[in-house]
Amino acid sequence: MAESAQTISDQIHDMLDDLTRAERQLALSVLENYPASGLGPLTALAKDADVSVPTVARMVQKLGYKGYPEFQMALREELKAKVKTPIAKHDTWAEAAPSGHILNRFTEAVIENIRLTLSQIDPVAFDHACDLIADVNRHLFIVGGRITHTLAEYLFLHMQVVRSDVTHVQSTANTWPHYLLDAKEGDVFVIFDMRRYENNTLKLAELAHGRGAKIILITDQWRSPVHQMATVCLSNRIVVPSAWDSATTTMLLLETMVSSVQTLNWSQTKGRIERLEDMFDETKLFRKFT
Template sequence: MSSKATSTTVSDVINAHFTVLTRAEKQLAETLLDNYPVSGLGSITTVAENAGVSTPTVARMVQKLGFRGFPDFQARLHQELEATISNPITKHDRWAANAPGTHTLNRFADAITSNLRETLTQIEPQEFDEAAALIADRKRSIYLLGGRITRSLADYLFTHLQVIRPGVTEIATNASAWPHYVLDMRQGDVLILFDIRRYEQEMVTLAKSARERGVEIILFTDRWSSPVAKSASRVFRSQIEVPSAWDSSVVILFLIEALIEAVQSSNWDETRDRMKTLEGLFDSTRIFRKPV
């Protein structure tokens, strides 16, 4: 397998080959995935010892996964780790060095189109439908939270869900207040989290606390996957790289809007009644300008 940049991560490759691995190789794979990607960055001897397998087992498995050898395997892990911790300046310099000589609009359009296409090929419609059903279930309370950049996405989804159904709460960004929200979470409730690189440590703690209370966690993240994924029951990974110092939220927003439609359509009669009531409230408060 070439070590050049690819949209498929090493964890994707491991999961795709898991059923054909031997018992020892599966033990190694589980160890690698448990603290991914750090668990694969030591020497081949260290990786083998941590997994309780032999060094030949490590060598055989990485070749079975399609890598030329352990150094090629580690090179891919290093590429992924570098990509997830890159700051905006590093991202800009990397793109600028390889930017084609076309207008920014064209470069962005090409990148976004490619991101959307690749993301959709990796999303299972059944998993999307299951997530929509969880959110549409009015017996469940819904909680939402985004990070420093993605909080606007959480707010966008919250605003729409609040119209569609009752029992929707947007969690305050102050981490010290989060235990108060977890206190009210019940088994079967839904916590929707947005976490893309550079992943936020507090989110992992929140997700673990909510999971311990039996909360269903839906995560929107990038292709490298936030550590929150270990606690999530539904994970939607999007391609986010564009020719910019910043990552793109376009594909995640596409998924959000598709999810909004799926949820409102599943309970349209109730949603329509709420919308009518809300429009009446708007009229009474004269928030919006009406045509003369």
């Protein structure tokens, strides 16, 4: 059995560049719903990833296991060890609260979401998304849903400063034709769609894709149906001990994206910020303490 201080997820991520196309497709499928994806029958895993059974067997062997049963045994042992001996379990984030307090449980869940998300995002895909967003020759449309419209607005407000030709598509379907009217081939749509995936968002994506637009999808680990049309799909973990999903990891991605696009467009962005600050001074929008 393979011996490693790394998790199986870490091992898979480290070997992504050395896999064949089919093996990489399988690896991404495993990582997408890790660890549950590796606990079912071999044939089910192959079917979910749309690869052959021999492909699963080859990748398992590349990980250092003799076969799929040994791989599953290692995965179960990893989960068992995690339950028995959580790393630094005696340390808590909110020291004044018990380790089981919601402040600590929620924080641990968020940090695990961040770790898993960053281990699974392809930096090349992320950079490609930023390049598309930064390209001022492409009109940028930003779309959110019932809850994610707040994330869409956050990105929109920053992109308004960073670059020109940015549109925030409102989340009411009866206005979409007005926005799509001027969309051209090669324009970019950043679409937020988390579970419960919205039919209206899917329809908008279909219309935009039909006009030749590039779609950057920001979604959860199960992936919105929009991913089938996306040029880049950025999945992130959202599950926390709450009736609502967490936006923390998504916000981390957004803020990193804003930083990247700002750097790519700095020559234009610097001038836009200077002009904006001049307008703020003229309108006395902000208090000055000097």
